[in-house]
Amino acid sequence: MTSTVAVIGLGAMGLPMATRLAERFEVRGFDIAAARVALAAEKGVTPTDSAADAVADAQAVLVAVRTGAQLDDLLFGETGLATHLAEGAVVILTSTVGTDGIAEIAARLAEHGVQLVDAPLSGGPVRAGEGDLLIVVGASQAALEIARPVLEQLASTLSIVGDKPGDGQALKTVNQLLCGVHIAAAAEALALADALGLDREKTLEALTAGAANSFMLGNRGPRSLQAYDEGGAEVLSRLDIFVKDMGIVGSAARAAHLSTPVANAAEQLFLLGEAQGLGARDDSAVIRVIAPERLS
Numbered sequence: 001m002t003s004t005v006a007v008i009g010l011g012a013m014g015l016p017m018a019t020r021l022a023e024r025f026e027v028r029g030f031d032i033a034a035a036r037v038a039l040a041a042e043k044g045v046t047p048t049d050s051a052a053d054a055v056a057d058a059q060a061v062l063v064a065v066r067t068g069a070q071l072d073d074l075l076f077g078e079t080g081l082a083t084h085l086a087e088g089a090v091v092i093l094t095s096t097v098g099t100d101g102i103a104e105i106a107a108r109l110a111e112h113g114v115q116l117v118d119a120p121l122s123g124g125p126v127r128a129g130e131g132d133l134l135i136v137v138g139a140s141q142a143a144l145e146i147a148r149p150v151l152e153q154l155a156s157t158l159s160i161v162g163d164k165p166g167d168g169q170a171l172k173t174v175n176q177l178l179c180g181v182h183i184a185a186a187a188e189a190l191a192l193a194d195a196l197g198l199d200r201e202k203t204l205e206a207l208t209a210g211a212a213n214s215f216m217l218g219n220r221g222p223r224s225l226q227a228y229d230e231g232g233a234e235v236l237s238r239l240d241i242f243v244k245d246m247g248i249v250g251s252a253a254r255a256a257h258l259s260t261p262v263a264n265a266a267e268q269l270f271l272l273g274e275a276q277g278l279g280a281r282d283d284s285a286v287i288r289v290i291a292p293e294r295l296s
Helices: 014-021 034-042 051-055 068-076 102-110 124-130 141-154 167-195 200-208 215-225 239-255 261-275 283-290
Strands: 004-008 026-030 060-063 090-093 115-118 133-138 155-162
Touching (some): 014 034, 026 034, 090 141, 155 167, 215 283, 239 283
């Protein structure tokens, strides 16, 4: 039975996930930023001085990193965790890192008696804290049995999409294609409404009530309207994350010899936004690439 969970990475997603898990499990947390560890401690997470201390004897280790390279370094680098993980434990990868190298990482962990659960998630920090995430999973049945209580505490929708690590990343890649395109399309539509002299708030209200609505329009639309305010909208999902994710989409499509012209166009908007210094802004700020200034 899973009773102790380690959370490595207490950033925008890692911290609310750790907090949510602490409602049910003993949770140990570590982050290279001491301030994030302190915040976690205030929310019922046991702080540790190192990642190795956090994972000692933990049945499940939830990892929230940004890239595949960071994952590889965390597990197998100079101070890698692989040798500190308890035999029989599972590593739950919640990040979107793409399929490249996932099978190899799973094989290297298996040499230490540890299984990899490929479980990228979608939903944002607020939903993470509420246990309302979509999590797509690729894992063996044995690994899933250990990880399931942890995943069910975090997810309102838990979709088992395959029986091997990499399957979850593959589906999340498809998910991110749609998310990136929808964010860009929502920004383009609202910029056009502005250019046509329409009231922005009334336009958004009308669009979200009809067939043109999407989750991203309803979620990012109000933040797009705040993108021109001083400081922009509250950062709930950084623009440069979609630079990374749409890059993963493009790489996967090329490897599959599949043309994705709409995704490619959206990727260029995010890249332009990053080049214009908007990378650390909320991803809804992509509207400022299409229309640098409000037109009405």
